[in-house]
Amino acid sequence: MPKTALVISAHAADFVWRCGGAIALHQKRGYEVTVVCLSFGERGESAKLWKQQGMTLEKVKTARRKEAEAAAKALDVHDIQFFDLGDYPLVMDQEAKFRLVDVIRAVQPAFMLSHSSYDPYNTDHMYATQVALECRMVAQAWGHNPGQKVLGAPQLYLFEPHQTEQMGWKPDVFLDISEVWDKKRAAIECMEGQQHLWHYYTNVAENRGNHFQRNSGGQSGGRPAIHAEGFQSVFPRTVDEL
Amino acid sequence: MPKTALVISAHAADFVWRCGGAIALHQKRGYEVTVVCLSFGERGESAKLWKQQGMTLEKVKTARRKEAEAAAKALDVHDIQFFDLGDYPLVMDQEAKFRLVDVIRAVQPAFMLSHSSYDPYNTDHMYATQVALECRMVAQAWGHNPGQKVLGAPQLYLFEPHQTEQMGWKPDVFLDISEVWDKKRAAIECMEGQQHLWHYYTNVAENRGNHFQRNSGGQSGGRPAIHAEGFQSVFPRTVDEL
Amino acid sequence: MPKTALVISAHAADFVWRCGGAIALHQKRGYEVTVVCLSFGERGESAKLWKQQGMTLEKVKTARRKEAEAAAKALDVHDIQFFDLGDYPLVMDQEAKFRLVDVIRAVQPAFMLSHSSYDPYNTDHMYATQVALECRMVAQAWGHNPGQKVLGAPQLYLFEPHQTEQMGWKPDVFLDISEVWDKKRAAIECMEGQQHLWHYYTNVAENRGNHFQRNSGGQSGGRPAIHAEGFQSVFPRTVDEL
Amino acid sequence: MPKTALVISAHAADFVWRCGGAIALHQKRGYEVTVVCLSFGERGESAKLWKQQGMTLEKVKTARRKEAEAAAKALDVHDIQFFDLGDYPLVMDQEAKFRLVDVIRAVQPAFMLSHSSYDPYNTDHMYATQVALECRMVAQAWGHNPGQKVLGAPQLYLFEPHQTEQMGWKPDVFLDISEVWDKKRAAIECMEGQQHLWHYYTNVAENRGNHFQRNSGGQSGGRPAIHAEGFQSVFPRTVDEL
């Protein structure tokens, strides 16, 4: 059985900027990575599309879906699911939450990925994380759909938000994504509506590479990484060696 | 070359209660673990001895040293060094700091262990951590004793203080020490002057075992650990897989 | 008129582990302590029952209720009420909240007890605390059911969560429960489905006893307590002497 | 086009105590300030009225509205709107939120003002701030009511809560309101039901004046301010000179 991972993305493009490298890398390592896009970001993150004449909500959603699918393909995503729950604001009722629980249980992820715990610019982001924790808990409950395989205790990694310091986000792990950077850059370039962010997130990946090296051995010559991604862990790790 | 680790202990007994399991386990895994006791805890942590008639500072230090050496032996410590700098308060001048830098460079630890960053009950503890960070930095400097091998960027783990919540200490890693618990208990029993803590730290180890299991798989049946120790990391990790 | 206290417990067993000693002690001191169990913990905290053949939600709830009633009896609880609102997730609509307000007003507690403010493992817990604060506020409103006696400003104590450091919970008061420990242990033993926690929470009580002594006089011989419980206050105290 | 500002006040009187000076001052500077009262505070903040014989919810709301309108007039408020959503607890459904978005877009404020992020005494307050952030985000979305003018990125200032330290509120800007203090005091005196707070908030304004002076030049003779108000910024500023 291959290992699995699950990404919970508030809007269609979030998984690309924030953990595209982790997705491509773990796919390469043999994981099966599932991405759930709770919304398309159709209202709040598609300004460029809305500036076109004759635009409708359906057209925006279609365009965003196509971009996300192309990016997912570039990253070798195992499965991408669009919940189409609406954005700005994203709202999940019990049914939507249980649908997410179903996915969590079906995937049985070794680890999960979602947004930062706080984001005053984008309340959808922190709401997604809150729901991720709630659904992780429900997925662990023996009394929820008894007979299904319950969830263990996977780590929840919070991926990098925009303007990290404003979100109180502090990475405690850096992942070397140098070997899959080309895939992440290709996925980024699928996001035609947000071209102003291509260069930005390339800079981020390069500077996180610097942080990787700083922490893997410091000034005396740590192992280099050309590109990296940072993550914040919600739960403690359990190990047999420090 | 065997891997190495370095413990910086403000007083003679701290390394036993707080990371005795980590020491014994890593020795078993082939590490060489060095322990530096900055003081004997002769003034502040030897109440039982001082209540005896005719006690002197030298007698207390000798007694504390013997206990610490016996505990170190029980834990298979590779090397234990007593800096004998005095306690309550512990004060380190430049010379003492550079002596610690020398040890850090000689050991070239894969990781370091010291106290929590805050401790209003015991300012020696937080002072030791502050000095550990300062000396780690000096050991990385190419211009300090040029020609010596400079330090890389080892993790600094903060071991468990007494009354964790008052110290703002939050463990992010639990280490399974079940297989060396007997050694840790034996080391604990060397601390004759602090017998009231034997049971206390046995409880801690058992309850940290419970936390290990909670986080290694949760209610659905995580891997059990009978005894564990918790640590807080100061620096982020660098990994090739989440 | 006897003094009163009110415990708001997300699931049927929480009040036992987390404040069973406080309940029994205050009953002994002449208080009337009411416990509200918002749910039975039937879905999320009854793994052992669900592993039995032919189990149903109703059977689990019945079993959990019986356990909770037995524990309440062991603790001399004045009144225990089961709101049966469902768990994992616990959700309270306006009606359920106003029902809780009714209880708060009827009891007129000198102090209230509930969960920690944060709990990423169990979102029901932090939700219960959030609702406790909201309902405390409504109970203070002169315009809510005008004519009823409004609530004063009772302290809200947050009782000890599992894995305190992960919840950001910091106790600022330790209560000596030595004289009622037998009752608490008896109540704990009513929780047949969670036998793995009996020893754990006995350890907790013993180690909190150590903390009590540390803070009641320290190394020079503070007043001992064999067993204690810790609590975090939400609101400041008002006193006539420090 | 005059500059504009928007105040989001959970209850009818909050804008008076907490930012009455800012309102009057900016009106004097040529701004048009709109105040939205989400509720009248009719249930929770009208104790004095409810103690009168024969009081009804409608009578309280009418009285509170009259007070708020009089205060608004004293402060030269450009526009005051009463959403009448109910209080203790304040609850806003999607429709109410979108109504607030409509106001935000119509006003196009240069800055917004609302409550502290945390308030365990009054959950309506922190709920209002949470909704303010959510609605600010929706107002920025090109796909929300396409064709309308979207919102830029106005600062959200959190005005001073009662018992600041308990709310974790920390002012990072002090506004000199000396020249409009008479207006603020007049507005305060419109709040007949809360006479016990007149003196309290006069003290606050005087002491914030002291803080203004402390930070505008310190002990060596900073510019004095007789009365001031403090605010906490949610977002960073963008400047051309420090």
Added chain:
Amino acid sequence: MPKTALVISAHAADFVWRCGGAIALHQKRGYEVTVVCLSFGERGESAKLWKQQGMTLEKVKTARRKEAEAAAKALDVHDIQFFDLGDYPLVMDQEAKFRLVDVIRAVQPAFMLSHSSYDPYNTDHMYATQVALECRMVAQAWGHNPGQKVLGAPQLYLFEPHQTEQMGWKPDVFLDISEVWDKKRAAIECMEGQQHLWHYYTNVAENRGNHFQRNSGGQSGGRPAIHAEGFQSVFPRTVDEL
């Protein structure tokens, strides 16, 4: 034996503004309160004196001492000691610290009072608190001047700084000082060099009285206090009843 308390004041006037009420009240309750002024605040808190012609350091110190002694008398202070260690910056060597330890041991205080833990405006203040914690620890050590009576574990209360929110100071206890307000005001008026603060700290006392009432029973009619002081506890309390 009367109960005792100990105030550690960085500069000569701090004890008046920040805990003058607590001093007078506890004296009235039968405590013997000792005040240690580590410096006279002669360089940094005597601007008015320095603006006079022909002023010298000795003259300033003499004037400040007289003011402090007069204030101490107004508050019925049992004993006031001037360490005359210099200010701006305050620096304490080992000898000065041990002198403070001697006082702590001689007094054997039931509780201690000092400054906030953080103060970016006045580093002497936070330094005094750091030293207070260090000396409290040394005073507890059986090996420090063996034979002397060691210290127990008294609470350390942090009294109210100027601009509380900037210092991260959060009061968890309010003390009703109404019955000794006249004494505190008289002591305040001894501070001729800082007349601009008389009104300020009267406002503070009144508003803390409001907070007292809010927390002693809230809107429904808590016990009033005309004047109060707030304190933050460093250590948890130990109790027999919540």
Added chain:
Amino acid sequence: MPKTALVISAHAADFVWRCGGAIALHQKRGYEVTVVCLSFGERGESAKLWKQQGMTLEKVKTARRKEAEAAAKALDVHDIQFFDLGDYPLVMDQEAKFRLVDVIRAVQPAFMLSHSSYDPYNTDHMYATQVALECRMVAQAWGHNPGQKVLGAPQLYLFEPHQTEQMGWKPDVFLDISEVWDKKRAAIECMEGQQHLWHYYTNVAENRGNHFQRNSGGQSGGRPAIHAEGFQSVFPRTVDEL
């Protein structure tokens, strides 16, 4: 009289990476900016030089000084002073502190710039900030060198550290440095020993430009900035308009 600013830099190169843009911009705006380098970073931040044969401390200091002077020239620095106090660790005795106080008083800065408050990688950095606060306080004291002009209450901005999230640094102001970027880049290129950081800090400046735009008007088209720098304020601002 021109306005002035003061930069306190722990090591010779810090002012370039962290606030080179602010320096050049304010010089252009007519300010006179003074830079104090407390050390040359000769031991800890000159790895490349130390790897050369026959290197000595004096040679390193000379080389670092030349680089810093060249960078200062590129930025149009008004005055650069080298205190030559040594690094790794940086230690300042009373004499060195008072020398810094002299500079502060001579410059009478409208604002000051220094390091982040916390830096576990580089304790020199946080030490410099601690000393900056202490010396700012001393410079305000009328009794320190009576007769000199005392300092007002200038803002202390903390400039951007490496790995911002690990330092707990949160910018609250972004400065548009686009018009002086060429000067900053030229200054950066003077740092021959740290070429690996040229690209890194160019990325930083570009991404801070993105943050500037995000906060100056958001997605709906805020004012662009090609390059920016971020700063964290220690003290609140005082304003006449929000």
